[in-house]
Amino acid sequence: MSDVIAGVGALLDPTVLLCLIIGTLLGTLVGAVPGITATMAVALATGFTLTLEPIQGLAVLLSIYVAAQFGDRVPAILVNTPGTPASIATTFDGFPLAKAGRAGVALTSSALVSAVGSLASILILVFLAQPIARIALSFGPIELFALVVFGMTMMVGVSNGRIAKGLAAGAVGLLLGAVGRDPITGDHRFTFGLPELTSGLPFIAVIIGVFGLAEIFNQIIEARRGGTASPIEQLGRWWPDRAERRTLVKPTAIGTGIGAVVGVVPAAGGDIAGIIAWDQARRASQHPERFGKGSLEGLAAPDSASTATMGGSVTTTLALGVPGDSVMAVMLGSMIVWGLQPGPSLFVENPDLVFSISGIMIVATLAALGLALVRMQGVVKLLKLPLNALAVVIITFCMVGTYAVQNSVFDVIVMLVFGIVGLGMKRWGFPAGPLVLGLILGPLAESNLRRGLLIDGPFAAFQSPIAASLIALSVFALIAPAVLRTLKRRSKPRADAAAPR
Amino acid sequence: MTAMVEERTVQATEVNDLEQAPDQPAQSTRLREILIGAGVVAVGATVLLLAQQLPAEAANSEFGSRWWPSLIGGAITLLGLAVAIVGALRPPVRDCEEPGATGIWQLLAILGLIVVYGIAWRFAHFLVVTPLLVLGIMTLLGGRGWRSLVLVPVVVTGALYGVFGLLLRVPL
Structure with missing residues (x-):
């Protein structure tokens, strides 16, 4: 009990509260602007938080982390551009909802379920940190590989009948993830003598290119001369009505559960949790046909899932010293500088810290929720921008945002190239999601598969029940829709023949 | 100001008209889909060739630097064939406006x-x-x-x- 009092008491310092407010504002802003990710904002903020006390610095960094998860939904819903990778799945139903004139309900629902996911995940951090960390520790290389395969097949499964093209896009993504140093031997692969490629393709630049630029490029080439555009004009109501709120409950529960589990797995973050949750909520829904076409259920599941990863991600980082996601990797460095060594001994040496961190995340969640609900009216005014102004804002923010990640012009060139690649994929019917997921998770998949095969031999996946189950689920997820379609086609003529004339 | 509001309304209406297109795969001829599949096969074959130029596997390991790219290159080649076959049998439905x-x-x-x-x-x-x-x-x-x-x-x-x-x- 004294640890709880000491941990929460540390937050009563006015400077800590000020740091929380600054972090929340900054996080919401960076989340809402495509091209600025939470990882980048936390990395940049690290520069001026290292001089602060650990609790103050953690307040800034953690509140950026939390608030960015709220802000990134806004561009995902309004302009079909994920503010950060965690909101990739938000675009599946968020943008169709906005196009259908329900942007207000989508934004409000998203903020509410994101808060539920975040708060639930903080409970995990408080009460289940140690047991969950022990489970995550049992994931070996082959299980991690199987988890990546599972995540990617879920992504392909959302390709709506474009399985072959989705798989091809995912395979190309995995290939792009192989650019740079071999994760095991260190050999250079596909770098073509360019030193910038030694550490791999900059995935932030690729994401911004295929999601942000490609969308606006497509709008430009499709627009009629003199025609200007705001993507969404009819915003509709702000608050979901009673029936809509009721529909949010089940997918939010599914999303929160999936996010909580995925969050504790090292390196698996909100992007993969969101996609898995979207697919699982679709399977559990009474109206799966509405998913991808503007379903509130399809919005609630991934949004609650991606925020629900935060508690688990922080747990993994602090309890094991293994970063739960890329933001945590950056934060890990800051904590070491502050003299806090993440790992199993952290909670032993600083038992009050878990409560301070939980308190920061709770306050940041509530502040970000309040901010999300209050500032939406202002944000939506952006929708009334004509196409030329919208294009200018998106193109320039994408360019400067990409440059700012590493102060690299090369990254901007990569982003432009992938903007054109993304445009081609869009025109030729290839989904962009699997490509990006392959790129992000490719190194994780490759290194773990090779380690698993080297350690346990070619049948490693079949020796692990967890890995075997995940791979079986992946195969099922790919085959089941095709089998069901075939069965439906075969049963339809019989039904037609049996129908009275 | 009124003129500006009206202009925006007209602009938005035009855009909403554009946005109403159903979210389905682009309509294309069988030939185009076959060509797209052939393009994917070409990418896969190129990857397989480039992978052979990577450092050879160590004598005691069959899972070296070129193993993963070769695996992916082979997969891309096969998937390109699948794209071509699926496109030839069931060409997808149009979803995008024709570019002007x-x-x-x-x-x-x-x-x-x-x-x-x-x-x-x-x-x-x-x-x-x-x-x-x-x-x-x-x-x-x-x-x-x-x-x-x-x-x-x-x-x-x-x-x-x-x-x-x-x-x-x-x-x-």
Whole structure:
């Protein structure tokens, strides 16, 4: 009990509260602007938080982390551009909802379920940190590989009948993830003598290119001369009505559960949790046909899932010293500088810290929720921008945002190239999601598969029940829709023949 | 002001008309789908060739540097064949508007402007070259009047500099 009092008491310092407010504002802003990710904002903020006390610095960094998860939904819903990778799945139903004139309900629902996911995940951090960390520790290389395969097949499964093209896009993504140093031997692969490629393709630049630029490029080439555009004009109501709120409950529960589990797995973050949750909520829904076409259920599941990863991600980082996601990797460095060594001994040496961190995340969640609900009216005014102004804002923010990640012009060139690649994929019917997921998770998949095969031999996946189950689920997820379609086609003529004339 | 509101309403209506297209795969001929599949096969074959130039596997390991790229290259090749076969048997339904010649020209011109901007940025300050880029894009996309050609460049440049240059301390 004294640890709880000491941990929460540390937050009563006015400077800590000020740091929380600054972090929340900054996080919401960076989340809402495509091209600025939470990882980048936390990395940049690290520069001026290292001089602060650990609790103050953690307040800034953690509140950026939390608030960015709220802000990134806004561009995902309004302009079909994920503010950060965690909101990739938000675009599946968020943008169709906005196009259908329900942007207000989508934004409000998203903020509410994101808060539920975040708060639930903080409970995990408080009460289940140690047991969950022990489970995550049992994931070996082959299980991690199987988890990546599972995540990617879920992504392909959302390709709506474009399985072959989705798989091809995912395979190309995995290939792009192989650019740079071999994760095991260190050999250079596909770098073509360019030193910038030694550490791999900059995935932030690729994401911004295929999601942000490609969308606006497509709008430009499709627009009629003199025609200007705001993507969404009819915003509709702000608050979901009673029936809509009721529909949010089940997918939010599914999303929160999936996010909580995925969050504790090292390196698996909100992007993969969101996609898995979207697919699982679709399977559990009474109206799966509405998913991808503007379903509130399809919005609630991934949004609650991606925020629900935060508690688990922080747990993994602090309890094991293994970063739960890329933001945590950056934060890990800051904590070491502050003299806090993440790992199993952290909670032993600083038992009050878990409560301070939980308190920061709770306050940041509530502040970000309040901010999300209050500032939406202002944000939506952006929708009334004509196409030329919208294009200018998106193109320039994408360019400067990409440059700012590493102060690299090369990254901007990569982003432009992938903007054109993304445009081609869009025109030729290839989904962009699997490509990006392959790129992000490719190194994780490759290194773990090779380690698993080297350690346990070619049948490693079949020796692990967890890995075997995940791979079986992946195969099922790919085959089941095709089998069901075939069965439906075969049963339809019989039904037609049996129908009275 | 009234005229501006009306103009926006008309613009939005036009855009909403464009946005109403159903979200289905692009309609294309069987030939086009087969060509797309052939393109994917070509990518896979190229990867397989490039993978052979990577350092050879160590004598005691069959899972070296070239193993994963070769595996992926083979998978891409097979998936390209699948794309071609599926496209030939069941060509997908159209979903995108046909691109207009004006739109393609505008996009190429914008890309050209960005290249020029990248070169100019090496010699002039961000606050000097960025408004010119914004002005150029606005003009290309049909922006007219002081709001489009003066206000937007100034506001966008100011916002970019404020967020990145001042707030996030990015050296612009």
